[in-house]
Amino acid sequence: MTCASCANSIQSMLNTREGVAEANVNFAGKTLQVAFNEKEVTPAQLRETVQEIGFDILIEETTQEELEERQANALAQLRRKTIFAGALALPVFVLGMFFHDTFAWGNWAMLILTAPILLWAGQRFFVGAWAQARHGRANMDTLVALSTGIAFVFSVFNTVYPEFFLQRGLMPHVYFEAVAVIIAFILLGKYLEEGAKDRSSSAIKKLMGLQPKTVRVLRSGTEMELKIEEVQLGDRVVLLPGERVPIDGQVAAGTTYVDESMLSGEPLPVQKQQGDTVFAGTINQKGSVQIIAQKTGGETMLAHIIKMVQEAQGSKAPVQKLVDKIAGIFVPVVLVIAVLTFAAWLVFGGQAYLTEALLSTISVLVIACPCALGLATPTAIMVGVGRGAENGILIKDAESLEHAHKVNAVILDKTGTITLGKPSVTDVVWAQDAADQAKLETLFFSMEAQSEHPIAQAVYTFYKEQGQQALQPDTFNSLTGLGIEAAFDGTRYLAGNEKLLRQQGVELPEHLLQAARQLQEDAKTAIFFANPEQALAVFAVSDPIKPAAAEGIKALHEAGLDVYMLTGDNAQTAAAVARQVGVEHYQAELMPTDKADFVKRLQAEGKVVAMVGDGINDAQALATADVSIAMGQGTDIAMEVAGITLMRSDLTQVAKAVKLSRATVSTIHQNLFWAFFYNVICIPLAAGVLFPFTGFLLNPMIAGGAMALSSVSVVTNSLRLRSKKL
Known part of the structure; x- marks a missing residue:
């Protein structure tokens, strides 16, 4: 895709396809998210729809390495074409600007040098424009193809048959240098833009680099080295010091310390022994251990994190929806402005009206590329989401x-x-007349053993460590926000807060109430234990x-x-x-x-x-x-x-998340302002509004350079987020 209009075309074509519920195309991320009914349409048919307008999508399973190889090949080809176009454009520029009247063969030389630039280096623009035109659509390719194509055809005509204009008293100007430099500039801009976009997704590459490609597995007592994709659930993985954990699993043998900072952000390594869980991407620091594979491939926590980041980078911010609508009508509006510019120059132009009309129209078509508009939001989102992932x-x-x-x-x-969130029992205060405390403690422990509430778990752990054995209650009921109730041998017992006891009409001895108040002032949670008549004890649970x-x-x-x-x-x-x-x-x-x-x-x-x-x-x-x-x-x-x-369960991260959002949205606003300001200022300049007052007329070559600069500046501004202090 070359601009936001490309993404908009693909998206609108897919959204009109029967069986498609919703399609979203991310221009910066080169991704498509589509929800569709498999009974009505297949991925292959979706691909055919996209191919009809000159694009393609990958629907087969593709590894990250294969995807990176494809992207690297595409970038290398773009680099070759950029260098080729630049090498030929330089002599064309020198001939056209400084020696256009010096050599009789000058026009023919420029024609021979410009033709391969147009037909090979710039081929993508014409192929894309034709594919769009077949469906009544237009995008950046349309603007570039029209501007350079018209200039080239006009120049070829004047080179082959200069007499046509000479006989009418007009100079047969040629614009080969404009064609060559425009294509070279646009290709250079796209190359720099692609490189910058690639850097904007560096967070994903860092995350993917955390997973090893090979792993040692023990099968039938034999150690073998396998690709990570070949590991099966239940396999016993051998891990040596300094190696990254390849799967999510449970330590089966050995003791070690694992650096889990990529997950928790905590710098200190965590001790792992038999029965403990380890996660893919973390680093085994000291000991050698064997791990039973419980989750592999796309099921690991690391894989889920990568998927979440990818989906977030590919999603669209609400402001992008407005930008998409603008991009959808932008190119047709520019084409109308170009036609009006040409007509205005023909009607109101001076002696060289045809030359000025052609130059101004070409400048309008070239300078009005919606690339910067399309990149403004998604590049900032990609970098912002990636920056967030790097910070947990x-x-x-x-x-x-x-x-x-x-x-x-x-x-x-x-x-x-x-x-x-890890409470523990710190105090126990019994009612003065509570009899048989040992039995009551067993009943209280048995009640809390039935509950999954964190406070109940603290009580359970407290008594379990003392060797208590839980009894099975006759009935058990959880009272949301209040506590629990259970019956043993026909007697009902309550465990919960003061509100529960008061609702049930249970008597609260004064000394238990005072004890509860004191515990609560010390930031401890007071849990009452009672029978239907009166409170029997108060337990203090503290959560540091x-x-x-x-x-x-x-x-x-x-x-x-x-x-x-x-x-x-x-x-x-x-x-x-x-x-x-x-x-x-x-x-x-x-x-x-x-x-x-x-x-x-x-x-x-x-x-x-x-x-x-x-x-x-x-x-x-x-x-x-x-x-x-x-x-x-x-x-x-x-x-x-x-x-x-x-x-990380760290509240400082909340403030960082808000700061990251503010920085990202600020960057989006800066990008959109630049994109809109650029077009609002540059399109009238290209059309020649200053010519009647100052004689200034924008050269199409400068227009090409400005267009390339606009896209690169937007992406570069988004990349500044990577160094933003949170």
């Missing part, structure tokens, strides 16, 4: 990246987001605050964002945590639906809300928020709902 910020789609810059309110879930939580919240405040903390915990614990991390606004004792309602309340106040969470109970609020951010160590459902996933 996975962005699901361009829309999430664009929306994040508008965020002015951030909601943080407490457990697992501000705190570590993450080391970087206060720093992350400070960074959010410095970014000008209002920060809110939501939790299902009690008000006292919430207040203590909020005080320690510097959060002014918080809400406690919230159910999952209450969190979503709070998001809606802020939105009703005109705020653009980002929700940060990690659990199933956050999913509804994440789906309701304008921008949803999941902590990478959270649940699968939270990460599925979220538009942005942080690979």
Whole structure:
């Protein structure tokens, strides 16, 4: 594809095809995302549709190495044509500009040198223009083919039959130098543009480079070296110190330390021993281990990250939809302007009206290429998404990246987001008249063993380490946002917060209440254990605050964002945590639906809300928020709902994600301003609006150079994101 109009043509052709629900073409990424009904249309038929307008798509399975080889070959051919065009254009330019009247054979020499530039180096423009014309469409190829083709034919005519104009008192001018230099400049611009676009996707290449190509496997007691694609589930993989882990699996033998910084961002290596999980792309540092392959190829976490980044880079930001509409009508509008320019010069031109008409029309056609317009948004998105991936910020789609810059309110879930999400029992206070505490502890442990709540897991771990054995309750019921209830031998027991006990009419001894208040002031969660008559004990569970939580919240405040903390915990614990991390606004004792309602309340106040969470109970609020951010160590459902996933459970990453969005959107705006400003200024100049006042007429060769420069400048500006400090 040579411009945004190419992408628009492919997209519109596919969207009108029967069986296609939606097609999106990314010009910068050279990718197509299409949703279609396999019963109505096949990939081969989609390919035929694209081929009808002069393009092609890869529908067969292609490895990244094969794809890179194809792209490298295409870039090498473009480089050869650029060098060839430049080498021949130089003598044509010198002859045309300085010796056009010196040699009688000058025009013929320029014709002989220009013809191969046009017919071989510039062949792609004419082939593309013809394929578009057959379907009543136009793109950049159309503009280049028309401008250079008309100039070349006019020059050939004047070279072969100069008498036609001489007999009419006009000079038979030739414009071979304009044709040669325009094609050379445009090819140079496309070559630089392709190289810059290639750099914009460097993040993907870095991620793909994390996976080894070969692996040692033990089969039937024999060690063999296989390609990574040949590894099967259940294979025993041998890993030596310094090697990258090739698959996701479980350590079967040996002990080692693994550098997981590419996933977690944590610089310290993690100890791995038998039973521990390791992930593809991480680095084995010290020991030799054997790993049982559990996920291979496209199923590994690394493969999912790569796929997410690729899909995000190929997706379109909302602003791109408007740009696509403009690009769709841009070329036809330029063709109309070119015709009007030619007509105006014929009517109002001076003595050399035909020459000026031809030069101005060619300049308009050449300078008005919509390349910069088409590259403005996708190149910035590609670099922004890649930069995020390099910093452990996975962005699901361009829309999430664009929306994040508008965020002015951030909601943080407490457990697992501000705190570590790994609570532990710290205190146990029994009622003064509680009898047979050992039996009651067994019942309490047995109840919590049935629950999957993090607090229940803390109780379970606490008593399991003491050697407790769980009993099977007669009945068990989870009370969302309150606690749990269970029956043993016909007696019902409750475990949960103060609100649950008060709802059930359970008596709360004063000394247990006071103990609970004190524990909550220490940022601990108080869990009551009771029978239907009275509370029997209060247990304190503490979830340590993450080391970087206060720093992350400070960074959010410095970014000008209002920060809110939501939790299902009690008000006292919430207040203590909020005080320690510097959060002014918080809400406690919230159910999952209450969190979503709070998001809606802020939105009703005109705020653009980002929700940060990690659990199933956050999913509804994440789906309701304008921008949803999941902590990478959270649940699968939270990460599925979220538009942005942080690979590190570090709140400083939230501020970085917002800064990245702001920088990316700022770059998009700069690119679009340059693209529109360039065309608004240059098209009238090319048409000759200054000629009546200053005698200035834009040379088509300068127009070609300006067009090439516009595309390169937009891509280069997008690449600046790679060095932006987050």
